[in-house]
Amino acid sequence: MLVYVRVGSVGNHGFGAIAEQILRGPRGDHFLNDVVWQIRLPRGLTVALVGAILGLVGCAFQALFRNPLADPYIVGVSSGSAVGGALALIFGFGAWLGGVGMLAAGFAGGMVSLILVYGLARKHRVVDVQSLLLAGVTVAALLSAVLSFILMLAGHDTTQILGFLLGHTSDSSWTKVGLLFPTLVIGLAFLYSRSRRLNALAVGEASAERLGVDVRRLTKEILLVGTAMTAAAVGSVGIVGFIGLVAPHLARRLFGVDWRVSLPGSALLGTIVLLIADLIGQRALSEIMQRPGMEVNVGIVSALLGAPSLLILLRRSE
Numbered sequence: 001m002l003v004y005v006r007v008g009s010v011g012n013h014g015f016g017a018i019a020e021q022i023l024r025g026p027r028g029d030h031f032l033n034d035v036v037w038q039i040r041l042p043r044g045l046t047v048a049l050v051g052a053i054l055g056l057v058g059c060a061f062q063a064l065f066r067n068p069l070a071d072p073y074i075v076g077v078s079s080g081s082a083v084g085g086a087l088a089l090i091f092g093f094g095a096w097l098g099g100v101g102m103l104a105a106g107f108a109g110g111m112v113s114l115i116l117v118y119g120l121a122r123k124h125r126v127v128d129v130q131s132l133l134l135a136g137v138t139v140a141a142l143l144s145a146v147l148s149f150i151l152m153l154a155g156h157d158t159t160q161i162l163g164f165l166l167g168h169t170s171d172s173s174w175t176k177v178g179l180l181f182p183t184l185v186i187g188l189a190f191l192y193s194r195s196r197r198l199n200a201l202a203v204g205e206a207s208a209e210r211l212g213v214d215v216r217r218l219t220k221e222i223l224l225v226g227t228a229m230t231a232a233a234v235g236s237v238g239i240v241g242f243i244g245l246v247a248p249h250l251a252r253r254l255f256g257v258d259w260r261v262s263l264p265g266s267a268l269l270g271t272i273v274l275l276i277a278d279l280i281g282q283r284a285l286s287e288i289m290q291r292p293g294m295e296v297n298v299g300i301v302s303a304l305l306g307a308p309s310l311l312i313l314l315r316r317s318e
Contacts, residue, residue, distance in 0.1 A: 004044040046172035047278045048271045049180040053233045055270020057226040058244025060191045063198040071244035072230040075117045075136040077110040079143035081234035084109025106235020114227040164238040167299025187229045195260040240299045242306025277301040
């Protein structure tokens with residue numbers, strides 16, 4: 001985090017000066033104190049928390065679906081949250097209470113998406129994993145069309161909405177940190193408490209049920225908690241892809257396939273990867289193209305870094 005604060009917009013100051021302002025707290029009389037406490041720290045913590053949430057949920061979903069290509073957006077929650085966030089921006093309540101309006105809209109959209117997906121996949125009170133994945137893809141496509149229609153209705157005021165859809169962290173605040181932190185802590189505690197059941201599920205549903213695991217209940221719990229966490233992340237910074245795919249793959253290579261270790265490991269690696277992506281997005285245009293103040297959305301950078309990284313990981317695993 002100290003490196004993140006140092007390398008960003010306050011890059012002309014040393015680590016000592018940055019650390020001094022952090023230790024002083026948000027009551028210092030130096031302009032650097034305002035930069036650190038009002039801009040850099042809330043942005044860095046927001047990025048770190050979102051990366052941890054996406055990495056953690058991606059790992060949980062890959063364990064639940066027993067599919068290495070599952071990610072936090074597989075049940076269409078990203079498209080639902082994006083629709084909610086876009087509507088919040090259009091109707092002007094996204095900035096309520098320091099961004100709580102955007103979080104609430106993203107959460108509501110994500111939950112509606114989950115309800116649609118679960119309703120479509122449910123047959124005779126049973127939800128098949130493959131049907132759930134297919135329903136997720138279908139609902140995501142439908143919501144993407146809805147999102148395009150919203151952009152068309154927005155007319156010329158699409159810059160802010162497109163920025164949200166591409167992932168943005170420039171408007172981070174302590175309010176968002178205060179909402180994301182308990183989301184991560186509670187979600188991590190809940191998912192970790194299910195890690196033994198996920199280990200049992202790894203050998204198949206029939207074997208897990210013989211070991212006493214209620215697979216249906218476990219599926220509902222992880223889907224609900226994962227969707228809520230992802231919706232909070234998307235509502236905070238917009239859509240950030242590939243973190244939920246890459247972080248779990250890295251965690252399994254580094255820590256093994258025991259979900260008791262891979263779940264927190266994925267959260268840690270998601271934080272690191274997204275912090276690096278946001279740093280690159282902040283400095284790329286200003287350093288390479290000599291365009292001070294210009295930034296690349298973190299969603300673009302995460303896709304540019306994540307796609308080839310995932311291909312390399314999959315190639316090596318083969």
